Amino acid sequence: MSEHSNNTMVELIKVSKTYHPNIQALSGVSISIRSGEMVFITGRSGAGKTTFLKLLCKMELPTRGLVEIDGLDIRKMRGNNLSYLRQQIGVAYQDFKLLTDRTVSENISIAMEVSYRKPQIIRKRVKALLEELDLSDKHNSMTGDLSRGEQQRVTLARAVANSPKLILVDEPTGNLDATTTARVMEMLIGLNNSGATVLIATHDHTIYRDVEHRLLELRGGQMHQLRDGVMQ
Amino acid sequence: MRFIFAVLRQVFKNFRQTWLSQLMTLLTVSLSVFIFAFFYLVYINMLSIGDKLGYDLRLIVYLEEEPIPELQEQLRRKILAFDEVEEIYFVSRQEALERFKVQLGEDQDVLQDMPEDFLPPSIEVVPLKNLRSLNQVKLFSEYLSKLPGTIKVQYGQDWIERFYYFTRLVSIIVVLSAGLLILTSVFMVSYKIRLTIIGRKAELELMKLVGATNSYIRTPFFIEGILQGLLGSTLGLVALFGLFYWIKIKFSGPGILNIFEFSFFEPPIIVMISIVSILLCLTGSYSSMRKYLRT
Ligand SMILES: Nc1ncnc2c1ncn2[C@@H]1O[C@H](COP(=O)(O)OP(=O)(O)OP(=O)(O)O)[C@@H](O)[C@H]1O
Numbered sequence: 047m048s049e050h051s052n053n054t055m056v057e058l059i060k061v062s063k064t065y066h067p068n069i070q071a072l073s074g075v076s077i078s079i080r081s082g083e084m085v086f087i088t089g090r091s092g093a094g095k096t097t098f099l100k101l102l103c104k105m106e107l108p109t110r111g112l113v114e115i116d117g118l119d120i121r122k123m124r125g126n127n128l129s130y131l132r133q134q135i136g137v138a139y140q141d142f143k144l145l146t147d148r149t150v151s152e153n154i155s156i157a158m159e160v161s162y163r164k165p166q167i168i169r170k171r172v173k174a175l176l177e178e179l180d181l182s183d184k185h186n187s188m189t190g191d192l193s194r195g196e197q198q199r200v201t202l203a204r205a206v207a208n209s210p211k212l213i214l215v216d217e218p219t220g221n222l223d224a225t226t227t228a229r230v231m232e233m234l235i236g237l238n239n240s241g242a243t244v245l246i247a248t249h250d251h252t253i254y255r256d257v258e259h260r261l262l263e264l265r266g267g268q269m270h271q272l273r274d275g276v277m278q
Numbered sequence: 279m280r281f282i283f284a285v286l287r288q289v290f291k292n293f294r295q296t297w298l299s300q301l302m303t304l305l306t307v308s309l310s311v312f313i314f315a316f317f318y319l320v321y322i323n324m325l326s327i328g329d330k331l332g333y334d335l336r337l338i339v340y341l342e343e344e345p346i347p348e349l350q351e352q353l354r355r356k357i358l359a360f361d362e363v364e365e366i367y368f369v370s371r372q373e374a375l376e377r378f379k380v381q382l383g384e385d386q387d388v389l390q391d392m393p394e395d396f397l398p399p400s401i402e403v404v405p406l407k408n409l410r411s412l413n414q415v416k417l418f419s420e421y422l423s424k425l426p427g428t429i430k431v432q433y434g435q436d437w438i439e440r441f442y443y444f445t446r447l448v449s450i451i452v453v454l455s456a457g458l459l460i461l462t463s464v465f466m467v468s469y470k471i472r473l474t475i476i477g478r479k480a481e482l483e484l485m486k487l488v489g490a491t492n493s494y495i496r497t498p499f500f501i502e503g504i505l506q507g508l509l510g511s512t513l514g515l516v517a518l519f520g521l522f523y524w525i526k527i528k529f530s531g532p533g534i535l536n537i538f539e540f541s542f543f544e545p546p547i548i549v550m551i552s553i554v555s556i557l558l559c560l561t562g563s564y565s566s567m568r569k570y571l572r573t
């Protein structure tokens with residue numbers, strides 16, 4: 047890895063995203079996030095938070111501008127290269143994207159199966175994650191039968207299962223009580239401490255109020271820095 | 279190595295989810311292999327029977343008068359102008375009589391009062407022992423009967439001709455059933471995989487999002503195609519062998535069918551049928567994937 051990629055995990059330069067027919071979600075966003083940072087992104091509903099995260103894993107392409115992950119231009123990532131990159135980016139989607147007719151453990155396993163991990167290792171990791179997120183008794187439940195809050199945590203478990211170096215979390219605590227929220231945040235901070243870059247998009251000011259990480263706000267399609275983070 | 283195991287786990291998982299429709303596909307493929315192989319086997323056996331029949335087949339061209347050597351040469355050239363032949367043999371009046379005497383054996387004194395030259399001279403033409411020349415034996419005889427100086431042309435019994443006509447019919451059925459095999463294997467497998475892909479759309483999309491490579495997503499479908507082809511052809515051929523064996527036992531002992539030795543496919547043909555079935559099923563899965571798994 048180059049010197050550059052060691053430092054900067056996410057690099058956006060003058061990025062705009064216009065949805066069909068003429069919805070300007072992002073306009074001229076430039077932001078640089080270092081490897082190992084934890085960043086909160088807020089903004090009103092419809093401000094473009096989800097759009098921002100989608101650009102980072104090539105679920106959407108920018109209309110204009112440059113998006114780089116770990117020094118690699120996202121536009122040029124195709125085929126296996128894109129797959130390998132995605133294996134290193136864990137995403138907890140706002141709409142969960144769970145397979146509702148599969149069990150909790152199957153849903154979480156998928157993220158590890160695609161990088162050919164051994165079944166024993168996968169089983170162990172799934173168990174540990176479910177314990178950490180207080181879902182141990184749901185191991186074999188269909189995710190479609192779970193409550194929203196439980197589904198949200200399964201999504202999060204899947205996102206972090208493969209130990210990605212970049213974790214994108216979209217509204218992780220929307221349906222959770224205070225105790226469970228604390229538990230989720232504890233987990234994310236733990237992952238950040240062990241080296242992962244973590245980006246959290248949220249409305250929930252309680253989760254960034256009491257921490258010292260960088261805080262960004264999307265407003266009018268542009269990125270504003272509300273608070274400068276302290277790197278641990 | 280880890281890739282192979284991961285892919286095999288996918289195949290296994292997919293099989294557990296869709297085993298019923300996989301089984302239906304498998305049965306369809308085996309049935310069409312069975313039908314095709316059945317007619318092909320009949321055809322092959324008819325060819326070998328035909329070989330034996332054709333062995334004795336010769337056309338006898340009766341001539342008005344004994345040809346002088348020069349005329350013999352001309353006739354020979356004319357015959358060869360129609361088709362290559364195995365052998366052309368001129369039989370003189372004298373030789374014809376000798377042969378007839380041998381045939382009569384003890385009764386040859388009935389010839390006592392006959393003139394020496396009452397049997398016409400003839401040409402014996404032995405056609406090549408391949409299906410093409412055997413098929414056109416009738417045409418050949420018509421051609422020979424138009425040669426100058428011929429009285430009439432005789433060849434084997436009527437049923438030989440009918441036999442070759444029937445062989446040709448069977449060969450058409452073989453071609454048709456080969457077409458059936460191609461259509462069913464390709465379409466059934468591609469249809470089945472299309473259904474799977476549509477049924478697992480959400481899962482396949484998610485797999486792409488979490489970083490599944492194209493080969494990880496596709497290889498299981500290819501393996502499925504290969505397995506369908508391999509198992510389908512094996513099943514079809516085993517069933518055919520069962521039928522073949524049953525008929526052989528049932529009709530062994532004295533009987534009309536016993537004149538001819540029936541035989542099953544040679545190993546290379548069995549291998550060929552399997553390979554072709556596998557390729558056809560692969561084509562089916564490939565075509566579905568090209569349409570529904572674009573990246
Ligand atoms: N696929 C799409 N097609 C058209 N417009 C879209 C699409 N996705 C998002 N938008 C629009 O882009 C804008 C930004 O949407 P986005 O989902 O990024 O907002 P958000 O900040 O995540 O909102 P929320 O907090 O409600 O999740 C919105 O106006 C939305 O309607």
Ligand SMILES: [Mg+2]
Nearest residue numbers: 095096097140
């Ligand atoms: Mg959103």
